[in-house]
Amino acid sequence: MSSNTSRRRDVTVADVARAASVSKAQAARALGNYGAVSEDVRERVLAAAEELSYRPNELARSMNTGKSHTIGVVVGDIENPHFGLATRGITDTAKKSGYNVILANTDEERAAEVDAVQVLLDKRVDGLIVAPASSTETDHLQRVYESGRPLVLLDRAARGLPAEVIAADMAGISYDATKYLLDSGHRRIAFISTLKNASPFLDGTQLDSSQISERLEGMLRAFAETKLPFPYDLVRLNAGDADSIRDATRELLLRADPATVVVASDGLIALSALGAIQDLQLSIPKDVSFLMYDDFAWARLTTPPLTVVAQPVYDMGVAAATALIRQIDGRKASGTAPALQARLIKRGSVGPPREAFQPAQAYTAEGPTAALG
Amino acid sequence: MSSNTSRRRDVTVADVARAASVSKAQAARALGNYGAVSEDVRERVLAAAEELSYRPNELARSMNTGKSHTIGVVVGDIENPHFGLATRGITDTAKKSGYNVILANTDEERAAEVDAVQVLLDKRVDGLIVAPASSTETDHLQRVYESGRPLVLLDRAARGLPAEVIAADMAGISYDATKYLLDSGHRRIAFISTLKNASPFLDGTQLDSSQISERLEGMLRAFAETKLPFPYDLVRLNAGDADSIRDATRELLLRADPATVVVASDGLIALSALGAIQDLQLSIPKDVSFLMYDDFAWARLTTPPLTVVAQPVYDMGVAAATALIRQIDGRKASGTAPALQARLIKRGSVGPPREAFQPAQAYTAEGPTAALG
């Protein structure tokens, strides 16, 4: 409560200039720290600014510099720790370079994403980081590109867009993980994902998400390599809310030819799936094995601790922001992109399938259950 | 790839006006949907805009309306699911009213918070939601108030500020929870919080966070009521990173007169504390009981499931955004604030203290261990 309790009108450069008895331009130069200003004037202006508690209007500044020092971030669900962590990586990095972050949540809804991107462009963000809900419908992302502002994709690629993509190699790690499950004797591997898709996943289905496509591709490759038929009937897409995930899990486990291992596509899905398994009174890994994507702290606290595919999520956020800001500044890619490697962390939730211990193999002849090649 | 691959200059109202052969003012009216415009002109303008794929410059618009339709959100750690969920509540609500959210992370660092608030004010946000790191040092928040823009506080109050505070009643629920622990036979109740404080918590210590103050106040009251001495030696503040939390937990459990129950001030702390307990090979609740603030999905998946104080975090986000937007729109509080009640959810992690089962009570005489009052 020093002096001014100014409400309405903000104090402007003009006010400061007047108080320091210099021209508006000179005041602006001193305040904005550009151009040539004598020491005397600088001091007077700064003093006046201090006295009047002047604050620059960044909006006005942005208007004629064309730079807002703001980047837009569009994610599917900030509540999902995956994005929470990535966002942390982004904001940390942005702050370091003097950028702010406008965050938009889309609920993995395409319409919301299109809208969010448009709004952010209208707000003249300097660049955009998007985790696109769809890898195929990308008109709105194309528009970003056309607006002349850089775009970096997080987690998922977008077909036909020249945008830089920050994501771990999902096909590779999925292949590894699947191989591990196969080696453990599993054949009935279920995969649950929130990915919205009109039809179930069949041979040749083109998926809308590069991320999930790659994971399934890795699985298919592992199966193919071992000459085993891929269990298309155990792939569950469109697993939206907690209830539908629970239902899907129950069904996968209670059906005639049940899954012997459940692979959860992210931490949120895992939570619901594990809840369902718990309700079913099934024990992991005795009755059913479990594997999830993303390694969160709680994965070590369950009994047994969970085997996971860990992604360097925070680093991905950092990488995305770094790449974007580099592009905003018009700098070229600095050769060595940091390796964003996902890792399979074996803990206790994957064991041999239940059937493997039973006297007779009720299945089709699919070769020995021993570890393969 | 229809026609324009315009790079540099954006198309403006002037361009649209020219194309529609009307004045700039008329075009602006049609586009901005204000003032009086004839049907004929409106159509021509809209058609021209469409053709040129005109997009309004929201910065310019904000400049002379004085409204940016953006609210600033300042939290300690977006990575913490507590804030993740609250942020979701905020963004959902904001979007519904046509507002965007600029997110700033402070790492619970005062300097970062002061800076973030300043930057957001400079960017001319229409209002601010802050989860203040400190409840006592509030000059920067005072400045928000002086700028004439509304401010809503999340989780924690700030001394001497007229700002609306959205938070569950912590003193009450803490009292309830402590009473429950006391009734279960516990006397050695440990409390771990990230709150930064220069000195340890002693009788009469003034804490910097209303949230934590209230919790401790509730604990003190419960102890006082049962005439038991409060275990000041078991309060751990400044539990910053995962390691320091683990260390604190170990110490609390391995010391001469150890804690029989650990209360974790939030989910992140709980994760580290549980890790430490696991490393110590202690079993819950046989060897040590456990209680945490916030109810996250994983709390039901541990063995045993965790007893928690659940806060309506998402709803708090919604309430904060609703209150802020109401103030921005200059509307009065609508009488009935929605009840933001925290609840004690008893699951399996609290049992009788270990000592209660041992032959002799090695402690000071503190009355019978049976349930009281």
Next chain:
DNA sequence: ATGAAAGCGCTAACAC
């Protein structure tokens, strides 16, 4: 209903 012109707060030419 429409247009001319002023102005939001700042930066950027351009003189001097």
Next chain:
DNA sequence: GTGTTAGCGCTTTCAT
């Protein structure tokens, strides 16, 4: 080094 004058893209009087 300093001041004057234009804008940035939009909204908003104020005439007509």
